[in-house]
C-alpha cells in the first residue's frame with residue numbers, strides 16, 4: 001500500500017461497500033453482494049482488486065479476486081471488506097496472490113473525488129526498547145508514524161494535521177536475523193492495514209457531519 005500526497009478520496013462510510021468497480025457508477029449495490037463478488041473472482045477482474053477479499057472455508061486461505069488458483073466452490077467462499085477482517089476470522093493469506101499486498105483502494109477513487117488526503121509525513125523507525133544485563137539488544141519496537149490532513153476538493157479543511165502512531169514490539173535474535181527481516185515486513189504491513197482501518201473510521205466520522 002502506498003498512499004501519496006494529494007490522493008483524491010471518494011467518501012464511503014464503512015458499512016457501505018463500493019460494489020461496483022470504481023470505473024462504474026451505475027447500479028452500485030450498498031451491500032456486499034456474494035454473487036457479484038463470486039463472478040468477479042471467476043472473471044479474475046482486476047477492477048475489483050483491493051475492493052474485497054475471499055476466504056475459502058475448505059482451505060482456510062484468503063485471496064484477492066485476481067488470484068490464479070482454481071476457482072473455489074461458491075458455497076465455500078466468504079467475502080470480506082479488508083484483509084484484516086479475513087485474518088480476524090482465521091484465514092491465512094494466499095502465498096500465490098499475496099492478498100496482504102492488494103492495493104488499498106477500497107475507498108480511493110480518482111473520479112468523483114470529494115476530498116483530498118494530504119500525507120504530510122510517513123516515517124518508519126526501529127527503536128531499541130530492551131537490553132539484556134550484558135547490554136545486548138533484546139527487544140525492538142517498530143514504529144510507523146503517519147501524519148495527514150484532509151481537505152475537501154474546494155480546499156476547506158475537514159481534518160486538521162493529525163498524527164497516527166502505530167507500534168509493534170519485536171524480539172531480537174541474531175541467529176534469526178534473516179527471518180527477522182521478513183517478520184518486520186509483515187509487522188509493517190499489519191500496521192499499514194491498521195492505518196487504513198483507522199483512516200476509514202475517521203473519514204466515515206467526517207462524512208457524518
Ligand SMILES: [Zn+2]
Nearest residue numbers: 063067094097
Ligand atoms: Zn490467492
